[in-house]
Each structure stands twice: as structure tokens, then as C-alpha cells.
Amino acid sequence: MSTVVQLRQGRRAQPRPARLALLGTGTVGSAFVERYTRLAAQGVPLPEVAWLCNSRTQVLGGDDLPAALAQARAAAHRRAGFPPWAEGESPKPGDIIVDATASETVADWHPEWLTRGVHVVTANKLGTGGDLGRAQAIGDARAIGGRYGDSATVGAGLPLLRSLRALIDGGDRIHAIEGVLSGSLAWLFSHHDCSRPFSALVRAASAAGYTEPDPRVDLSGEDVRRKLLILARAAGIALPAHEVVVESLVPEVLARAADADVDQALTALDGPLDARRVKAAANGERLCFVGRFDADGARVGLRALPIGHPLCAGNGTDNRVAIHSDRYSAQPLVIQGPGAGAEVTAAALLDDVLAIAHAQADSGERVGIL
Ligand SMILES: NC(=O)C1=CN([C@@H]2O[C@H](COP(=O)(O)OP(=O)(O)OC[C@H]3O[C@@H](n4cnc5c(N)ncnc54)[C@H](OP(=O)(O)O)[C@@H]3O)[C@@H](O)[C@H]2O)C=CC1
Numbered sequence: 001m002s003t004v005v006q007l008r009q010g011r012r013a014q015p016r017p018a019r020l021a022l023l024g025t026g027t028v029g030s031a032f033v034e035r036y037t038r039l040a041a042q043g044v045p046l047p048e049v050a051w052l053c054n055s056r057t058q059v060l061g062g063d064d065l066p067a068a069l070a071q072a073r074a075a076a077h078r079r080a081g082f083p084p085w086a087e088g089e090s091p092k093p094g095d096i097i098v099d100a101t102a103s104e105t106v107a108d109w110h111p112e113w114l115t116r117g118v119h120v121v122t123a124n125k126l127g128t129g130g131d132l133g134r135a136q137a138i139g140d141a142r143a144i145g146g147r148y149g150d151s152a153t154v155g156a157g158l159p160l161l162r163s164l165r166a167l168i169d170g171g172d173r174i175h176a177i178e179g180v181l182s183g184s185l186a187w188l189f190s191h192h193d194c195s196r197p198f199s200a201l202v203r204a205a206s207a208a209g210y211t212e213p214d215p216r217v218d219l220s221g222e223d224v225r226r227k228l229l230i231l232a233r234a235a236g237i238a239l240p241a242h243e244v245v246v247e248s249l250v251p252e253v254l255a256r257a258a259d260a261d262v263d264q265a266l267t268a269l270d271g272p273l274d275a276r277r278v279k280a281a282a283n284g285e286r287l288c289f290v291g292r293f294d295a296d297g298a299r300v301g302l303r304a305l306p307i308g309h310p311l312c313a314g315n316g317t318d319n320r321v322a323i324h325s326d327r328y329s330a331q332p333l334v335i336q337g338p339g340a341g342a343e344v345t346a347a348a349l350l351d352d353v354l355a356i357a358h359a360q361a362d363s364g365e366r367v368g369i370l
């Protein structure tokens with residue numbers, strides 16, 4: 001090797017390892033830290049968590065992540081304004097942002113980060129399950145920039161999006177997707193036997209970490225709409241959110257309740273849902289909250305299905321989703337398993353983080369220079 005080449009190589013800046021920022025220190029963010037800490041103790045090579053952020057503060061990760069998490073969770077509330085991470089140090093190309101928020105503000109940043117070569121791993125469905133323009137901007141940005149890990153957004157990590165993309169990559173065409181896409185609603189309707197008020201079950205589902213931060217997002221069908229949009233868009237259909245017909249379970253008084261009054265207003269669900277449960281049982285049917293899209297459109301709502309119906313086969317938080325395609329035309333491909341819960345969701349996020357870290361290592365991807 002010539003002296004000139006040796007000198008050039010000696011001067012070349014060293015690539016630095018990717019850093020990770022965790023946005024959201026609530027139910028899912030905390031489970032992420034717990035799993036990260038466990039995997040790191042097992043020797044799994046993970047990118048360093050450089051920052052933990054919520055809407056109130058940003059703290060440095062460091063060696064003691066549980067302590068950093070506790071510090072972030074204990075931060076004082078602050079007046080509205082930019083979230084602290086937006087005022088602090090910017091992520092650099094090759095860094096990984098984990099979005100464990102339910103925030104529109106954070107989702108709006110997804111295309112921007114991807115365009116800059118920053119990877120995004122998300123449990124937040126608003127990126128690709130909300131506004132179509134934002135979903136398309138994310139699609140465009142991931143084609144040229146960072147990677148987008150979205151397995152936690154549908155089925156809390158069940159191999160749904162992965163399978164769908166594998167079918168499409170293999171030349172298959174998707175005709176319809178139908179299924180139970182809400183873990184919390186699946187859990188609620190599998191426990192609803194009128195012995196306890198439905199509102200008490202909603203409180204239990206929320207305490208178990210199955211519902212959205214605001215359970216009305218589940219009960220209104222909005223969460224299922226988002227998942228259906230994510231699936232439809234992954235299948236290549238540019239479906240606008242307003243084209244999904246949604247049957248909400250939320251009575252007017254609950255819909256209008258201020259955040260502080262939601263818990264009390266949940267009782268408005270009890271009478272109407274008990275009546276639907278009694279009627280379904282009298283007809284030998286079971287209530288299931290189902291989302292479907294096909295050539296005729298997209299629809300989300302509560303259906304009374306015969307007890308033996310395939311969509312009724314799950315238990316607990318099980319999602320059960322049927323994919324109809326060219327390849328699976330006589331009988332659909334069916335994927336079933338737990339579709340909500342902080343642990344499975346955190347595992348999905350870490351799977352995506354590891355997949356990005358492995359791809360970086362395999363491709364020798366140069367991470368931004370310090
Ligand atoms: N629970 C489940 O089974 C599943 C959940 N998900 C998704 O995971 C996400 C998180 O849910 P969950 O943990 O229950 O929600 P939580 O309400 O428990 O936590 C949300 C966190 O996001 C933070 N946050 C809000 N806005 C911002 C912002 N602008 N910048 C930084 N942080 C912000 C909050 O901050 P602060 O603490 O200051 O309020 C909080 O720490 C949701 O999008 C949900 O849909 C996805 C799959 C399954």
C-alpha cells in the first residue's frame with residue numbers, strides 16, 4: 001500500500017455507531033426500556049439509547065436506562081410549545097428514532113427524518129394510518145432515505161405487514177383483507193357477558209395496557225380504521241381516511257366528554273352494548289369488531305357473527321386477519337395472535353431496531369460522522 005493511501009486512510013473520520021432516541025415514556029416506551037435492558041444484559045448488540053424523551057423533557061440515556069426512564073417519567077408538566085426533543089440535538093443520518101407516542105406532531109416528523117437518512121421505528125399509527133398525504137410522503141422518503149420499521153403498528157408485531165409485503169413482492173395481488181384488528185375490542189367482547197358493566201371492562205382493558213391512551217380512539221373504531229388504512233396502503237391502495245365507513249360505539253355524551261370526564265362517561269356504553277350482546281346471544285351469535293376492505297370499499301364496525309364464524313375463533317386480545325389474494329383465492333391466508341399489550345408491542349419495536357442495526361452492519365452503512 002502506498003504511503004499516500006495509508007495517510008488518507010489514517011485521516012479518514014471513523015464512522016460512529018448509530019444512536020437511538022426513544023420518544024414516549026408511557027406504557028409502550030417503558031416496556032421498551034425494560035426489554036432493551038433485558039436484551040442488553042443477554043449480550044444482544046443494540047444501538048446505544050442516547051436520549052429518552054416525552055412531551056415534558058429530554059434526558060440522556062447512559063448506562064442506567066431504568067433510572068433515566070424514571071427521571072423522564074417524573075419530569076414536571078410544562079406549558080405547551082415545542083416538545084423538548086425538537087429543541088435539542090438533532091438526530092443524524094443512521095440514527096434511529098423510536099416513536100412510542102400517539103402524537104400527530106411526532107408523526108409529522110417521520111417523512112422529514114427519513115429524508116435526512118434517519119431511521120424511524122414506530123408504534124404510532126398516525127404516520128401511515130392517518131392523513132394520506134403524510135403516508136405518501138413517508139413512502140416517498142423511505143424510498144430514498146432512512147428505513148421505516150412499522151411492524152408494531154398493526155397486530156402489535158404479528159407478521160401481518162411483513163406477510164403482506166412478501167406476497168406483493170412475489171407478484172401476488174390483494175383482493176380483500178378482513179379481520180379483528182383491535183386487541184382491546186377483541187378482549188372486551190370476549191369478556192362481555194353482561195355480568196360486569198361494559199365500562200368496567202374498558203377500565204380493566206385500559207389498566208392492562210391494551211387500549212389507546214384515550215380509549216375512545218378504540219371504541220370509536222378510529223384505531224381499527226388506522227390499521228385498515230395501513231394495510232390497504234401497504235397493499236398499494238391509496239385509500240383516503242374519509243373513505244373508510246366507520247361505525248362508532250361511542251355515544252354522543254362520551255364523545256363530547258372532556259378528557260377528565262371520560263372515565264365517568266364510559267357508563268354511557270353499558271346499556272346499548274348489553275342490549276346488543278343479549279340480542280346476539282339470543283340469535284346464537286357473538287359480537288366482533290371487524291374491519292374490511294375490498295373492491296367495494298372499506299368498512300369498520302361491530303358485527304354479530306354466528307358463533308362458529310372463523311373471525312370469532314380468537315381469544316383474549318387475539319387479532320385474526322384473513323388476506324384474500326390471487327394466490328389465496330379459494331381460502332384466505334389467516335394470521336392470528338395477541339394484537340395488543342405493551343410487551344408484544346415493545347418486542348416488535350426492538351425487532352425492527354435490530355433489523356435496522358443488522359442491515360447497517362451487513363451493508364457497512366456509514367453512519368453520520370461525529
Ligand atoms: N398498547 C398497545 O397494545 C399498543 C400501542 N401502540 C401504540 O403505542 C403508542 C404509545 O401508546 P402508550 O404507550 O399506551 O401511550 P402513553 O400515553 O402511555 O404514552 C405516550 C407517551 O408519548 C409521549 N408524548 C406525547 N406527545 C409527545 C411529543 N410531542 N414528543 C415526545 N413524546 C410525546 C407522552 O409524554 P408525557 O409522558 O409527557 O405525556 C408519553 O410519554 C400509541 O401510538 C399506540 O397506538 C401500538 C401497538 C400496540
Ligand SMILES: N[C@@H](CC=O)C(=O)O
Binds near residue numbers: 182184185210339341
Ligand atoms: N389499542 C390498540 C393497541 C394496539 O394497537 C388495540 O386495542 O389493538
